[in-house]
Amino acid sequence: MENRQAICLVDDDLEILELLSGYLKQHGFVVSCAENGAALMDILRHSQPDLIVLDVMMPGQDGFVVCREVRKQWQIPIIFLSALGESMDRIVGLELGADDYIVKPFEPRELLARIRSVLRRKGNVPAPGRFREKGWLSFSGWRLDRAARCLQSPWGVTVNLSGAEYRLLMVFLRNPQTVLSRDTLMDLTQGRSTTAFDRSIDVQVSRLRNRLRHKDGEETGLIKTVRGDGYIWTADVRQESA
The missing domain is CATH 3.40.50.2300 (Response regulator)
Known part of the structure; x- marks a missing residue:
């Protein structure tokens, strides 16, 4: 049945x-x-x-x-x-x-x-063959605990992520060094396309950038804007062994 x-x-x-x-x-x-x-x-x-x-x-x-x-x-x-x-x-x-x-x-x-x-x-999450559903992902000294949906900074601070922040971060981590358009990010995180005046994905990217700042408050450059095309995740990502 x-x-x-x-x-x-x-x-x-x-x-x-x-x-x-x-x-x-x-x-x-x-x-x-x-x-x-x-x-x-x-x-x-x-x-x-x-x-x-x-x-x-x-x-x-x-x-x-x-x-x-x-x-x-x-x-x-x-x-x-x-x-x-x-x-x-x-x-x-x-x-x-x-x-x-x-x-x-x-x-x-x-x-x-x-x-x-x-x-x-x-x-369909996570993408087949890319990352296990649980465990740790690491990049540029940061570590993401997928089970708890929180980040550990290189200086030992724990950063709890909202659902939207976590989904957006996972899209970037699954697609490093790849330019992702706003439409692509909206579709992969929310299942819909942007409209001409919908800037919500830009706001979410900005908030995620703030989560990923250096200890002194400077931006890490992990998410870079590609003018006219979208955004790109710049760092290598690896799955940590259990």
Whole structure:
């Protein structure tokens, strides 16, 4: 019997829950619904879905708060739904550890495509033959603990990474000395392309650069801008032996 993937929808709008639930069930998913964050946490204590679709604008705890609570215990992929379409709102959502962000109104088939994209990325990480899923990666004196998703600097400081920072760093580490366009980085980290005015990937690169500064605050040069083309990771990367 086919093992169907499970989606949990979280929204205080019952009509949206009914519409999306029926649509996703028609496309082969097992769907559970929650009207708020508390109901979602009750579901997660008993079983964990393959992905959560989480509304941002909910009474009581909003989606951003709920996302923080989920991330304290689980690494289930999360797609935000929101009427807030400003780029900063998307950046906040992604920095909290969400895997994608869809602005309302939207077509159900767009949500379906985003869900499938996120689930494909979840199933395909890490790239076959490149790095083991756990263990340490090292570069220029830095060490990345993949299990804990944190960096150790050459001078012994531990740097905890957000979900967005970790995903972006892993894309660079899998593709050293390779120019990666903004579209490529957006697709590999978020499963979608950039728009003409979407600079969220530049903001994420800037934040990752700040994580990788020297002890004196100077930039390390590990991520360099290639004018008109994107970014390149300059350092060699190696997998440490267990």
